[in-house]
Amino acid sequence: MNLPQEAFATCVDLRDWLEKAEQLGELKVVRGATWDLEMGGLSEIVAREAKGTAPALLFDDIPGFPRGHRALFGQLDSVRRLALTLGLDLQTAEKRACARACRDKLNGMKLIAPRKVERGKVQENLAQGDDIDLFKFPVPRHHEQDGGRYIGTAHCVITQDPDDGWVNLGTYRCMLMGKDKIGLHMSPGRHGRTMRDKCFERGQPLKVAVAIGADPALFLASTMAVTNQVSEYEFAGGLKGSAIEVIEAPYTKLPVPAHAEIIIEGECHPTERQDEGPFGEWAGYYANNGLAPVKEPVIHVKSVLFRNNPILTCAQPARPPGYHFAFSMFRSAMIWDEIEKAGVPDVRGVWCHEAGASRLFNVVSIKQRYAGHARQAGLLASQCSSGVYIGRYTVVVDDDIDESNLGEVIWAIATRTDPVTSIDFARRSRSSSADPMVSPDHKSTSSNPSAVFTSKAVIDACWPYEWKDRAYPVVQVSAELRGELLAKWAEEFKEVL
Ligand SMILES: Cc1cc2nc3c(=O)[nH]c(=O)nc-3n(C[C@H](O)[C@H](O)[C@H](O)COP(=O)(O)O)c2cc1C
Ligand SMILES: [Mn+2]
Numbered sequence: 001m002n003l004p005q006e007a008f009a010t011c012v013d014l015r016d017w018l019e020k021a022e023q024l025g026e027l028k029v030v031r032g033a034t035w036d037l038e039m040g041g042l043s044e045i046v047a048r049e050a051k052g053t054a055p056a057l058l059f060d061d062i063p064g065f066p067r068g069h070r071a072l073f074g075q076l077d078s079v080r081r082l083a084l085t086l087g088l089d090l091q092t093a094e095k096r097a098c099a100r101a102c103r104d105k106l107n108g109m110k111l112i113a114p115r116k117v118e119r120g121k122v123q124e125n126l127a128q129g130d131d132i133d134l135f136k137f138p139v140p141r142h143h144e145q146d147g148g149r150y151i152g153t154a155h156c157v158i159t160q161d162p163d164d165g166w167v168n169l170g171t172y173r174c175m176l177m178g179k180d181k182i183g184l185h186m187s188p189g190r191h192g193r194t195m196r197d198k199c200f201e202r203g204q205p206l207k208v209a210v211a212i213g214a215d216p217a218l219f220l221a222s223t224m225a226v227t228n229q230v231s232e233y234e235f236a237g238g239l240k241g242s243a244i245e246v247i248e249a250p251y252t253k254l255p256v257p258a259h260a261e262i263i264i265e266g267e268c269h270p271t272e273r274q275d276e277g278p279f280g281e282w283a284g285y286y287a288n289n290g291l292a293p294v295k296e297p298v299i300h301v302k303s304v305l306f307r308n309n310p311i312l313t314c315a316q317p318a319r320p321p322g323y324h325f326a327f328s329m330f331r332s333a334m335i336w337d338e339i340e341k342a343g344v345p346d347v348r349g350v351w352c353h354e355a356g357a358s359r360l361f362n363v364v365s366i367k368q369r370y371a372g373h374a375r376q377a378g379l380l381a382s383q384c385s386s387g388v389y390i391g392r393y394t395v396v397v398d399d400d401i402d403e404s405n406l407g408e409v410i411w412a413i414a415t416r417t418d419p420v421t422s423i424d425f426a427r428r429s430r431s432s433s434a435d436p437m438v439s440p441d442h443k444s445t446s447s448n449p450s451a452v453f454t455s456k457a458v459i460d461a462c463w464p465y466e467w468k469d470r471a472y473p474v475v476q477v478s479a480e481l482r483g484e485l486l487a488k489w490a491e492e493f494k495e496v497l
Contacts, residue, residue: 011084011085011215011216011240012259013121013215013259013260014072014213014214014215014216014259014260014261014311014313015311017084017085017215017216018058018072018311020084021056021081021084024080024081024084025055026053026055026056026078026080026081026084027055027056027057027058028055028056028057028058029058029059029060030042030057030058030059030060031059031060031061032061032062032063033059033062034062034063034064035062035064035065035071035138035139035140035141035149036140036141037141037142037143037144039057039059039062039071039073039138039140039314040073040140040141040142040143040314040316041143042057043057043073043074043314043316043323044316044318044322044323046074047074047077047316047318047322047323048318048321048322053078053079053080054074054077054078055074055078056072056073056074056075056077056078056081057072057073057074058070058071058072058311059071059072059073059138062138064138065136065137065138066309068308068309069136069137069138069309069310069312070138070309070310070311070312071138071140071311071312071313071314072154072213072311072312072313072314073314073315073316074323075154075216075219075313075315076216076219076220076325076326077323077325077326078325079092079093079098079329081326082098082325082326082329082330084216085216085217085220086102086105086217086220086239086240087239087240087241088101088102088105089101095329095332095351095404096348096349096351096402096403096404098329099329099332099333099336099349099350099351099404100333100336100349102329102330102332102333103332103333103336103337103340103350105239105333106333106334106337107337107340109238109239110238111230111234111235111237111238112234112237112238112240112241112242112243112244113233113234113237113243114231114233114234114237114243114244114245114246114255115243115244115245115246116245116246116247116248116255117245117246117247117258118247119247119258120245120246120247120257120258120259120260121258121259121307122247122256122257122258122259122260122261122262122263122305122306122307123247123258123305124306124307124308125305125306125307125308126250126303126304126305127303127304127306128250128302128303128304132179132180132301132302132303132304133179133180134151134176134178134179134180134182134264134301134304135176135179137151137262137306137310137312138312139151139176139312140312140314140316142279142280142314142316142317142318143280143316143318145278145280145286145291146277146278146279146280147175147275147276147277147278147279147291147293148175148176148177148183148276148277148279149175149176150173150174150175150176150279150314151174151175151176151182151210151212151264151312152171152172152173152174152182152210152212153171153173153174153313153314153315153316153317154171154212154219154313154314154315155171155174155210155211155212155213155214155219155222155313156169156170156171156210156211156214156218156219156222156232156257157169157170157171157172157174157184157186157192157208157209157210157222158208158209158210158211158254158255158256159191159192159195159196159206159207159208159209159254160195160207160254161194161195161198162195162198162199162202162204163198164229166229166231167231167233167254167255168191168192168195168231168232169211169218169221169222169231169232169233170186170190170191170192170222170223170232171219171222171223171315172184172185172186172187172190172192172193173185173279174210174299175276175277175279177274177276177298180266180300180301181274181298181299181300181301182210182264182266182298182299182301183274183275183276183296183297183298183299184208184268184276184296184297184298184299185276185277185279185288185294185296187432187433187434187450188450189430191228192208196268196297199270200270203270204270205267205268205269205270206267206268206270206297207252207253207254207265207266207267208252208254208265208266208267208268208299209249209252209254209256209263209264209265210262210263210264210265210299211256211257211260211262211263212260212261212262212263212264212310212312212313213260213261213262213307213310213311213312213313214257214259214260214261215236215240215244215257215259215260217236217239217240218232218233218236218244218257219313220236220239220326220330221235221236221239222236223327223330224330224331224334224386225334225385225386225388225389227385233246233255244257245257245258245259246258249263249265249303249305250265250303250305251265251266251302251303252265252266252267252302256305260307261306261307261310261311261312261313262304262305262306262307262310262312263304263305263306264299264301264303264304265301265302265303265304266299266300266301266302266303267299267300267302268297268298268299268300269297269298269300272297272298273295273296273297273298274295274296274298275293275294275295276293276294276295276296277289277292277293277294277296278290278291278292278293280317280318281317281434282317282324282357282358282359282434283320283357283359283360283390283434283435283436284317284318284319284320284322284357284436285434285436287433287434287435287436287438287443288433288434288443289440289443289444289449290440290443290444292444294433294449320354320355320356320357320358321354321355322354324354324357324358325354327352327358328351328352328353328354328358331352331358331359331386331387332349332350332351332352332362333350334385334386335350335352335362335364335381335384335386335387336349336350336364338380338384338385338386338387339364339377339380339381339384342380342384343376344366344373344376344377344380345369345373346366346367346368346369346373346399347364347365347366347377348365348366348367348399348403349364349365349402349403349404350362350363350364350365350381350403351363351403351404352387353404353406355406356392356393359389359390359391360390360391360392360393361392361393361395362381362382362387362391362393362394362395363394363395363396363397363403363404363409364377364378364381364394364395364396364397364403365396365397365398365399365401365402365403366396366397366398366399366462367398367399368398368462368463368465368468370465371465371466372465373465374396374460374462374465375396375424375458375460377396378394378395378396378424378458378459378460379394379424379426379458381394381396382394382426382429382456382458383426383429383456388429388430389430389432390430390431390432390435390454391429391430391456392437392454392456392457393456393457393459394456394457394458394459395409395412395413395458395459395461396458396459396460396461396462397409397412397416397461397462398412398416398461398462398463398468400474401461409461412461412462413459413461416461416462416463417459417460417461422459422460422461423457423458423459423460424457424458424460425455425456425457425458426455426456426458427453427455428453428455429453429454429455429456430453430454431452431453431454432452433449433450433452435452435454437454438452438453438454
């Protein structure tokens with residue numbers, strides 16, 4: 001990577017990051033695509049079908065909008081773009097090495113509190129009252145069956161706990177409902193949702209700010225299961241090794257990222273609900289309520305701050321593997337860190353597979369040290385903070401299996417398990433409104449649609465501990481012979497290998 005290490009952690013804002021991403025050849029500017037289906041559709045096609053690594057796409061000259069009012073898709077979806085965001089020197093595309101580097105970072109990380117500053121770049125423009133018009137931004141409609149345009153998909157929703165005042169940032173989708181109205185979808189158990197429920201139970205409005213185009217490290221933190229009571233500001237500061245700068249938002253007084261592209265703030269009223277969705281979700285389905293909308297709270301926007309030539313950051317969920325890479329890698333590192341901290345030794349790697357939408361099919365590789373080690377690793381990975389959200393299948397494999405290679409994982413399951421004894425189940429575990437295995441009847445007619453559960457399986461695909469030392473030998477050319485053969489026959493096979 002042709003940048004000095006110091007360059008990474010010092011990305012001061014999204015524009016600085018974009019400049020470096022461009023130098024790395026990780027950014028493509030696209031001119032003339034429309035907000036309605038074109039930007040989203042092209043992003044999905046490029047993510048799925050690019051030869052080699054798909055670049056991030058920066059859309060400009062969007063019809064109906066001034067030149068310079070841009071939209072960015074696929075921001076974090078490559079090893080190098082993630083390395084740039086986290087200040088990691090990831091020279092390899094090998095998934096285990098990347099996840100390990102992220103886990104090392106988490107393991108040694110100190111939280112850094114945000115720093116309040118007087119002025120931020122986002123204050124270049126301020127709209128309040130009748131001047132507010134969210135249609136001035138090129139808000140995309142992503143998919144043909146989506147019920148609206150989504151202004152918040154790669155953003156941070158900032159709320160504060162009414163009891164003890166801690167500030168949370170979470171990525172919860174925001175649908176445009178009018179020139180100064182936004183629908184907000186937060187699943188039960190999300191930190192922002194608990195803050196919302198506490199306010200609404202007391203009959204109070206929820207004050208909320210939405211930051212779009214914030215520091216990419218802050219966006220990443222806001223998508224991950226950072227522990228309760230730990231602000232994602234501190235976590236992102238820790239990731240970067242420097243404090244995130246914040247200003248006080250004019251109406252809500254919430255701390256908001258000083259150098260974001262756009263800040264929208266306002267409040268949701270306790271009893272108001274409007275139709276939200278349908279929206280094509282991360283698991284690859286319209287699973288919230290099929291193609292019918294769901295009633296959600298509405299943010300009444302009181303002020304909008306934005307930079308000159310604002311950049312709208314966007315994430316477009318679709319059928320996996322699609323946009324899942326960054327989330328797979330960082331969630332793998334989070335689970336790895338959590339199970340090690342819970343006492344699981346000799347973890348060789350963790351990978352949350354993209355094909356499982358980075359949440360539904362997760363694999364842990366261990367060097368078995370004692371009887372029960374594999375179950376310990378699997379059960380903890382399946383229920384820890386970062387793995388609990390659906391987390392339907394957790395597979396534990398021996399250390400000769402590359403957990404990120406689906407072919408190897410399937411081979412281990414197929415050859416090293418006895419289904420009746422190798423698979424454990426947990427019933428009535430955490431699910432999601434986006435779970436495609438919760439029936440449509442429940443979602444559309446239940447008196448409590450948020451009472452959703454899934455069962456989970458832990459598949460112990462390690463050789464049985466009691467005879468692992470007599471496990472059948474693997475049929476494979478040894479590393480030594482491989483080296484010799486390749487050296488001797490290089491010329492003959494140069495077109496084949
Ligand atoms: C692109 C993207 C969109 C997401 N949209 C939502 C959403 O609409 N609602 C939701 O509850 N979680 C959503 N999530 C998941 C949350 O952002 C994630 O669980 C995060 O940990 C929430 O923050 P919290 O732990 O502080 O609640 C989304 C994640 C990503 C990556
Ligand atoms: Mn949180």
